[in-house]
Amino acid sequence: MDEILCTAELTPYSPPDTTSLILQTLLTITSQQEGAKELLSIQDVTPLVEITSQYSLALDILRYMWTNAAAIDGESDNVRESINRIIPSLLLIFKGTDGVTLMSSIADLLPKLEPSVSLKPSSCVLC
């Protein structure tokens, strides 16, 4: 008797036009504290992180998220945790590139973070 096998193949598919519109929308949302906090609360932002090397807007969104959420009372720990979790992934994504884009984005981010986020050097991967 024939054995029937069944597999599911997942194919990433996101047309550039749609992606750009989504990123612009997310940028506007994270430009405000409420939106930044909302994005911060999402545990898995892998789809966003994965395209940072192709779309600079994605990197900007992450930066806006951290900067604007850090200004909210009580969110410092969440911001720190998010940075510690995402930066290593970004390093992997930008591996093989000259790293200039990522480094300049982080350099832009650091002065804007509230002091409370980077006060504990041992727990912050950026310090």
Place this chain on the structure above:
Amino acid sequence: MRLPSAPPSPDLQASKVILKITQFFTIRRISQPPKTAMEKPPSLASHNGAQASKTGDPSTTFDTMRDLLKARDDTSRFVGLALLKSVLDNEALVNDSERLHVLWEAISPKFLDRLLRAEQGGKTSKEEARNMIDLAVSILHTFTVLLPEASRKEKRLTGRTAPLIRALLQRSVWMKYFARPN
């Protein structure tokens, strides 16, 4: 072997018809009557959609859109969004912040989320899924540009963040069946 269930898709009864209407509206302005005969879902007949398109009366169009967006069935909501997308090119509506606000409040956030989750599979083709996602993304993008700051802070917009992230990675599930010979 048990078949995995198909990914959930928005419950659109007449999705193929609706998409034809969507494509029509994105090409022509709402004020021109359609030249080709088009099958319309029953719910449209009571909304005077054809009347609005013949007269080009902004008030009628506005009322039509608002009623469609607020309807309970997906078909009407979908047509309402498609109508809204084409009308948002119209400067008169863009400058009318009060009407814009009414329409924004009339859109169902849950319906937008479902459109953003559209996947190929079951009754939905790849093109249909893509059109649904594109429509939701287009509407959201336009409103982020047009809405005042106060509205942009509300959950009605910020709550769409997670579905937008997921929509960055549209997945199409291809079921492959292999028959292994003895």
